[in-house]
């Protein structure tokens with residue numbers, strides 16, 4: 095048979111997504127044990143922690159992308175990859191419906207993939223809370239395409255602001271860069287953007303100096319709610335020095351093409367609605383469910399109570415099923431939706447699946463041994479098989495001993511601009527919080543070490559050197 099044909103003696107394991115969760119699973123999985131099929135609309139892994147740096151050209155986007163074909167081809171047994179989106183999962187029939195959403199389509203662009211085991215690692219969508227105008231006018235920061243669009247828009251705003259005879263109000267509006275959401279995505283982007291202005295834009299386009307302004311809007315009383323109080327204060331102080339305006343307790347209610355409408359509390363304690371004009375609007379208010387996940391949850395009665403994602407048990411099995419697992423942002427296992435969690439969950443599943451395959455192997459051997467014991471002609475031969483069985487049973491107990499998933503938190507890190515970073519780190523000695531330039535070097539080296547491959551590491555370092563030496567490129571592609 096063709097080497098790529100599924101082996102009928104093995105179970106078919108379908109993995110959805112090529113993000114942090116799924117890729118960590120694939121990296122650690124012994125693919126010889128299953129017919130592995132990977133389905134994702136993205137044929138690469140994206141190192142999201144450095145994505146904010148791509149919006150200003152500090153790093154080129156290709157430096158943080160790793161083609162999945164590149165690492166899948168090194169796996170022991172071949173893995174099939176389909177560049178497609180899973181549009182529906184039929185839980186009862188054990189089928190995934192897939193659709194090729196790319197520009198070039200063949201005669202067939204949608205089909206079905208049957209599975210014995212399924213891992214859902216499709217991540218999340220951008221939350222908009224149904225606020226009108228966000229999808230039409232705001233820009234998200236989740237995928238490579240988003241970072242490219244933002245980079246283009248920043249330059250477009252700057253060039254349009256310097257267009258001949260532009261009115262002062264219009265110049266002010268075009269150069270007002272508004273970021274909604276004071277979580278780490280919003281904070282890191284705001285920091286990167288201000289850096290871009292301070293170190294490059296100011297020099298290259300001096301006309302914009304008086305009007306370029308970054309504002310960060312957050313509904314809660316402070317930014318970075320997951321960091322310690324001390325680091326929140328440090329971030330807010332640093333932003334103040336960098337001249338980034340933070341508008342806390344301000345909730346965006348409506349978005350038009352030229353301004354946002356935000357509600358805050360006026361000095362009289364009454365709610366106040368104001369219009370804030372902008373040129374660039376980046377929307378970073380967290381995660382929402384993907385439709386394919388919502389649909390799956392609707393098919394499983396045990397998921398009825400779950401709102402934010404697929405409820406999983408301590409082995410990451412989707413509650414109410416026995417052959418579907420979920421990892422990362424689409425799974426709710428009581429951890430924050432971070433890369434750190436997704437990667438550990440993926441690695442755990444790989445261990446679990448490797449052990450499951452070993453269990454089946456040992457159980458088969460055990461069955462053969464007991465048959466052999468019955469057929470053994472002499473007592474001596476029977477005793478010999480008995481010893482083998484004992485040994486196998488011992489091995490089986492060891493293999494079956496895999497404990498439930500436990501997350502080990504290494505800490506939180508965020509870049510806040512002007513070569514400063516904040517870090518809440520958990521080490522053996524306990525937790526400690528740090529911020530500043532030294533932390534920035536720690537942030538850089540930590541992220542560098544976490545990059546997917548040596549190739550990525552080299553490319554990122556070269557980009558850092560390039561942008562330091564020559565400045566970031568301000569051409570609008």
Ligand code: FAD
Nearest residue numbers: 111112113114115142143180216217422423431432433434
């Ligand atoms: P993702 O990595 O989002 O991957 C989902 C995958 O599923 C993608 O390949 C996608 O193409 C695919 N997919 C989507 N829909 C379908 C479908 N219908 N069918 C099949 N496949 C599908 N976390 C940290 O811990 N540290 C950080 O510094 C950090 N920085 C971040 C910076 C930014 C700008 C962003 C946006 C996030 C950051 N995060 C960080 C969070 C982190 O990226 C996510 O928690 C992580 O990506 C979740 O992993 P995942 O595998 O669940 O999803």
Ligand code: NAD
Nearest residue numbers: 275276277278279280312313314345346379380431507508
């Ligand atoms: P988030 O959920 O962490 O933050 C979103 C923020 O938007 C919240 O503080 C919320 O109060 C605010 N918000 C919501 N609606 C609003 C409105 N209408 N007006 C004003 N503010 C509003 O989202 P995120 O920053 O995109 O992060 C998503 C996940 O990815 C998080 O788990 C985060 O930890 C992780 N992440 C981590 C890092 C890092 O560790 N460096 C970087 C980026 C993302």
